[in-house]
Amino acid sequence: MTKFVSKRARSIFLLPLLMAGGACAAENVGTSTQPLTIKNVQTWTENGNIVPVCWESPGFDREKAIVKAAVRATWERNSGISFSGWGDCPRSGTEKFVRVATSSQDDNNGGANGATYGLGMAVLKSAADGEGRLLPPRSMIMTFNADGSADQGRVEYIGVHEFGHVLGFVHEQDTPGNVEGPAHCASPGNEPDSRSLTTYDRDSVMNYCNKNGNMSGELTATDIAGVQAVYGVHTAKALGRVKLPPGTPAAAPLSICDAAKSARARNSPAAPGLERRCLASGGH
Numbered sequence: 452m453t454k455f456v457s458k459r460a461r462s463i464f465l466l467p468l469l470m471a472g473g474a475c476a477a478e479n480v481g482t483s484t485q486p487l488t489i490k491n492v493q494t495w496t497e498n499g500n501i502v503p504v505c506w507e508s509p510g511f512d513r514e515k516a517i518v519k520a521a522v523r524a525t526w527e528r529n530s531g532i533s534f535s536g537w538g539d540c541p542r543s544g545t546e547k548f549v550r551v552a553t554s555s556q557d558d559n560n561g562g563a564n565g566a567t568y569g570l571g572m573a574v575l576k577s578a579a580d581g582e583g584r585l586l587p588p589r590s591m592i593m594t595f596n597a598d599g600s601a602d603q604g605r606v607e608y609i610g611v612h613e614f615g616h617v618l619g620f621v622h623e624q625d626t627p628g629n630v631e632g633p634a635h636c637a638s639p640g641n642e643p644d645s646r647s648l649t650t651y652d653r654d655s656v657m658n659y660c661n662k663n664g665n666m667s668g669e670l671t672a673t674d675i676a677g678v679q680a681v682y683g684v685h686t687a688k689a690l691g692r693v694k695l696p697p698g699t700p701a702a703a704p705l706s707i708c709d710a711a712k713s714a715r716a717r718n719s720p721a722a723p724g725l726e727r728r729c730l731a732s733g734g735h
């Protein structure tokens with residue numbers, strides 16, 4: 452089942468591009484590329500590592516929630532990147548987002564598919580970009596089966612893979628480092644103007660022929676090394692803490708007694724309880 456899906460996934464992957472008309476020209480991404488490899492594009496470091504995302508179309512709440520959770524649990528949790536927003540796209544104005552359209556498909560490929568129109572910050576679109584055009588401006592399209600039963604792993608894969616393109620990464624099978632040669636995964640050849648960040652990774656979420664058959668949104672250790680090479684490591688930014696400079700050693704966890712002292716110094720109501728636990732532990 453998985454292999455079957457995987458093979459079909461390749462041939463069907465480009466379908467949304469065809470349906471999207473003129474907007475599809477940019478996703479040469481869909482047919483080319485390199486180990487976690489980044490295209491020479493504008494990366495999100497130029498936007499403070501913030502990626503603003505919005506949904507262009509209503510519906511598919513289950514699948515949208517799966518995509519958002521998968522992207523957060525992978526690229527965001529394992530690097531300095533933050534994805535913000537995730538609300539409905541504005542219908543007017545020039546504020547730019549990664550605008551994700553959704554539409555229906557059949558049960559092929561686990562009931563889900565996707566395509567991204569471009570790489571890196573070039574995918575950003577505003578409502579104003581769509582003026583005078585038939586279709587609203589799109590950065591990406593995701594398709595899900597209409598009855599809401601798309602395979603969760605497949606939806607996670609689509610989310611993580613497509614947002615990998617948003618981060619600037621190309622298809623792993625097309626990397627210059629593909630030691631398996633272009634015959635592997637029917638690679639059309641090396642992605643031009645791109646830079647390999649890691650050694651070749653046949654199981655990358657960006658490799659069409661990964662071991663999970665494009666049915667799982669997990670990052671490999673190499674994917675994580677690659678994204679960190681561009682966007683740094685995850686910090687406590689999501690909690691609103693001050694971002695530490697790279698190389699800052701992690702603070703050692705406070706002992707219960709140090710925590711008690713600190714709480715006492717802050718006149719915290721937690722101080723008495725912490726002091727009792729400190730004493731109980733034989734501390735001072």
Ligand SMILES: [Zn+2]
Nearest residue numbers: 480481616622
């Ligand atoms: Zn792709």
